Amino acid sequence: MVSHYDIDHVGDVAAILAAMPVKHLIDNGPPQTTGKGIEGRYKTYAAVYDKIDHAVVKPGDKIPIKGMDVSVVAAATKLVSNGAGATNPLCATTAAPEEITGDLEDNMSIGLLFTAGKFRMLDLSDLEGAYSYKLMCPRNPIGPVDVYHVNVHGQAKGMTPVLAQALGARVAIMENGARKGGDPPAFPMLRAAPGMEDIWQVHSSMAAGKDGNPPEDFIANLDPQCQGKWLRLTARQDGSFTITNSRNGFSKTYKARN
Ligand SMILES: [Zn+2]
Structure with a gap:
């Protein structure tokens, strides 16, 4: 569960997925914030969740x-x-x-x-x-x-x-x-x-x-x-x-x- 897209909450998702099996990803939907590198981080994250069951809550x-x-x-x-x-x-x-x-x-x-x-x-x-x-x-x-x-x-x-x-x-x-x-x-x-x-x-x-x-x-x-x-x-x-x-x-x- 990725609570939001600040770096301390999404920055290591790829590394975590490489270290342990994950079957589902949950997040709050596409970013609504600009700046702070969020767009780039979301892009990296979205490429990962394309391969895993993904839900927005x-x-x-x-x-x-x-x-x-x-x-x-x-x-x-x-x-x-x-x-x-x-x-x-x-x-x-x-x-x-x-x-x-x-x-x-x-x-x-x-x-x-x-x-x-x-x-x-x-x-x-x-x-x-x-x-x-x-x-x-x-x-x-x-x-x-x-x-x-x-x-x-x-x-x-x-x-x-x-x-x-x-x-x-x-x-x-x-x-x-x-x-x-x-x-x-x-x-x-x-x-x-x-x-x-x-x-x-x-x-x-x-x-x-x-x-x-x-x-x-x-x-x-x-x-x-x-x-x-x-x-x-x-x-x-x-x-x-x-x-x-x-x-x-x-x-x-x-x-x-x-
Ligand atoms: Zn935080």
Whole structure:
């Protein structure tokens, strides 16, 4: 699933396909952004998907994966309707983030809600704050989740309380680099979220320092020179889940909620 066409999301598709078997590719459709090298990247990617089953998804679609429900809640700047959700009280106390104009690509992101039994996880890829606000206000169409995959690598432009603090997530997973994402304002916002137990990160954030970063066991890569260590999330039908750090084998299990 290629969420959008920024280089950190589509740049390595050819290399990944060469390294592992892939039968289906899913994306948000032809590019709507110009500049930033997107046209060239899309051309390279399109040449690859010509040979593989390819589907374009829109909000409301489901991606068929056996044993779980994968619902598309955002794609190509369109969002799933929030008409039926419960009122999100944070909308009354939070100003709508200003929309960043001139670069639409982050908000082209495909956002997915994963449900496996009682386990739920939200991943909105690089959806920025202004679009997250539109998704989550005035009503919350997502409901409670166990794991919140933090938007835009934990960059400030992806963070808004109406999302980060409305999900009741027990764990936040931040897919940041040493110098990309992991912005200092992300950490107090996540830690103030009701029900939040831990933040896990792909890298130690150089900008966040000791006050922001979680304890080292919760970080896959400590060295700014990335060692390619990963986090593994294993979820169970009863809603319990385990996260494992490949760097040191540290693992934590979150018991099913009553
Ligand atoms: Zn990104």
